[in-house]
Amino acid sequence: MSILLITAAYLDFFCGTVNIYTIVIKQSCLLLVYISPIVYYMITKDKQQRWWAVFGCIWVVTISLRTKNEIHDYNETVCKAKFGKTFNQQRRNRGIAVIPQDWQITSSLGSEIDWKGKDQIIGHTDKSVYIDSACEDAFERDNYELKPIRGISRWISIGRVVTKGKGADTDSYAFEFGANSRNITRQQADSILASEKITKDY
Structure with a gap:
C-alpha cells in the first residue's frame, strides 16, 4: 500500500x-x-x-x-x-489567416481561444479559434484594425466556418464603423485592405 x-x-x-x-x-x-x-x-x-x-x-x-x-x-x-501556431500550415492550405509567431494567447475559456499581437494597432490584430466537442477546428474569426476616421474606430471582421470532410468552408465578411456594422463581400474586404495598405494574409 x-x-x-x-x-x-x-x-x-x-x-x-x-x-x-x-x-x-x-x-x-x-x-x-x-x-x-x-x-x-x-x-x-x-x-x-x-x-x-x-x-x-x-x-x-x-x-x-x-x-x-x-x-x-x-x-x-x-x-x-x-490548433495553435502549429496548425498554421493547414490554415495556409485552406486560405485562413495564420497566427503570427509573436502572438500570444490572451484568453482560453471553454471552446474558445483568443490570440492577439503585441502593440499592434493597424492591420491583423487578433484571432479567435473555436473548437468543437470532437476536438476539431469549427470556426475562426480574424479582425483587421483600420485607421480611425475622426476618432471613430474601423475594422474588418472575417469569419470562417470550417467544414468537415471535402466540403467548402463558409466565409463571412463584415465592415465595422464605430457601433455600426454591415456585411460585405470578399472582394470589398480585399479592396478596403489594399486601399489601407494592409497586407492580406488569408
Whole structure:
C-alpha cells in the first residue's frame, strides 16, 4: 500500500499531466489504496473496519470524479494546443489567416481561444479559434484594425466556418464603423485592405 501511495505522490508532484497514461496510473494507485479496506471488510465482515470501508467508498467516488476532471482538462489542453501556431500550415492550405509567431494567447475559456499581437494597432490584430466537442477546428474569426476616421474606430471582421470532410468552408465578411456594422463581400474586404495598405494574409 505504501508503494502505491509513493507512486501516486511521485507522479502527481513530478510528472503532473504529462500524458493520459500518467493520469490513469496515478489515479489507479490511489483507487487501489482506498479499495483495500472495502475489500477487507467484505471478506472479514469485521465491524471495526466498517468505517474504514465507508471512508474508502467516499474516496473511491472522489478519486473517480477527480480522474474524470483531470482527463477532461488534459484533453482540452492538448486539443487547444493542436490548433495553435502549429496548425498554421493547414490554415495556409485552406486560405485562413495564420497566427503570427509573436502572438500570444490572451484568453482560453471553454471552446474558445483568443490570440492577439503585441502593440499592434493597424492591420491583423487578433484571432479567435473555436473548437468543437470532437476536438476539431469549427470556426475562426480574424479582425483587421483600420485607421480611425475622426476618432471613430474601423475594422474588418472575417469569419470562417470550417467544414468537415471535402466540403467548402463558409466565409463571412463584415465592415465595422464605430457601433455600426454591415456585411460585405470578399472582394470589398480585399479592396478596403489594399486601399489601407494592409497586407492580406488569408
